[in-house]
Amino acid sequence: MDGPNGKTVVERLRGAFDTLTRAERQLANALVDNYPMLGLESITTVAESAGVSTPTVVRMAKKLGFGGFPEMQATLRAELQATISSPIAKHDQWAENALEGHLLSRFADAVTENIRQTLNQIDKRTFDAVAELLSDQSRNVHVVGGRITRSMADHFFTHMQVIRPGVTQIASNSNSWPHYVLNMRPGDILVAFDIRRYEHDILRLAEMARARDVTIVLFTDQWGSPAARHAAHRFHARIEVPSAWDSTAVILFIAEALIAAIETHTWETTRARMNELEELFDRTRLFRKFV
Amino acid sequence: MDGPNGKTVVERLRGAFDTLTRAERQLANALVDNYPMLGLESITTVAESAGVSTPTVVRMAKKLGFGGFPEMQATLRAELQATISSPIAKHDQWAENALEGHLLSRFADAVTENIRQTLNQIDKRTFDAVAELLSDQSRNVHVVGGRITRSMADHFFTHMQVIRPGVTQIASNSNSWPHYVLNMRPGDILVAFDIRRYEHDILRLAEMARARDVTIVLFTDQWGSPAARHAAHRFHARIEVPSAWDSTAVILFIAEALIAAIETHTWETTRARMNELEELFDRTRLFRKFV
């Protein structure tokens, strides 16, 4: 696993990063980004991938304490060998050694595994059906979230609002929810986010919405919110991580993927809206470009 | 994962074994025994390790359907790459669901890869230092986000508010930001979220905060917000996905991991606060338990 000085290549790249020059940093970043595979290619390929010249590669290898490029490459192979022979070659093992066992990498493991499991359970047709449903601009969309999931709902709303008209965000104060129900028409869609601990108010809202022939799309956890029984479509995400809290990262992931799908469906309209939005930004100078 | 004929190198070695000559079998066995690492060495090393001549290696590679030794080696690299970098794509092959090529799985791949790359670049010490900083209850914490990242800031705030006292969420309307700056004291912390397109207002806020000796923790993308120069600590997340938008899932992931870390630091206080919160919930019946 270790090179000449008992350090892995990625450790050295990071350790010496400050002493590297512009082109060398560019190279170091490329190597770390595609660690360790890029380093196993020929020096020519490495240089081209990183957008630097081959001498830069040699110079950096020497700066890191290797005799030359082939020596660095041999070290990489040795690391790879060591890792490959360990039971499960999980991707995080490529991360810096020091991270091993660190909360951050355990968290990453959990989230990656959550994504995998969640994906395994999602029905592709549900996803496609929901994307199509939400692309139908004759239906209004109402978005609601609970105490923790409110920010997911907010994120989803922010994007949907750009993509299409007729999207409402339901305020977090549940006292005012009846007012929103008043505006729901048959055929409308209620997108609800509810994970444990499930909120009674969301169940009530779902009941009321359903009574008005509103189609409900629910983002929930693997156990399922009580509102699930009123939902026409459900996404069950895995949310457990090494923390006292659950992780909503996977829910966000599905929501973002859904946004991407809807966007594709409604691309003509969406593009026009996005352009218009850009113009408005420019005109109001609310947001300035950074060049 | 696949070579010219859609088969892995081992599969071909096994499949063609019968048609191989004595020296070639010797070589094939050596390659399989040390699969796949031996194949990544130079042709000379491979030949020596297997106890055959280099021409034998070339001949066998051609017999297996490769153009030459480098082509076989490139195939090996690609296999290895696929094995280590895409647990999900790999999983898809077994899953009945046949999500392959579906937007959802491409999205999942992108996010997983983003997590991996981001993790590769995060310095463990930065993470630990920030966790400790935010655990210091003598410092007030101010949280702010931009147009898109507002919901990340919101999520972070929601959790932090439970964990410790002295946390403020800065409203999204930037007109009122000076009011918030007024309340910032030296030693306070500003947690800012800013991804492209970077917002000028956040840069201004960071300037003002820094002038008051506030420590800035910045969540940004790989390119880095202009506010980065004022930040004491920065987290650079990868945010690119197959969509017109960027994905903030990785940012959320880091934020959640950070929350878990802070929670561990301040566990005594936090547990008390969480219990108290439970009681308040029960008493107000604002949120009911679902059993």
Next chain:
DNA sequence: AAGAGCCTGTAACAAAAATTTCAGAATTAA
């Protein structure tokens, strides 16, 4: 603005890898 000092890529060069040629060894068939 001039000059020192450092970066960086081009280009020439050296080294090694990969391929091909070919002669002799091993094997097989008669």
Next chain:
DNA sequence: TTAATTCTGAAATTTTTGTTACAGGCTCTT
């Protein structure tokens, strides 16, 4: 045993990779 056939590696050759020298360019002083 001998001749035909196939296999194999030494050696020559070609191709590619890796290294070095060097000059233009950039930045930072003065």
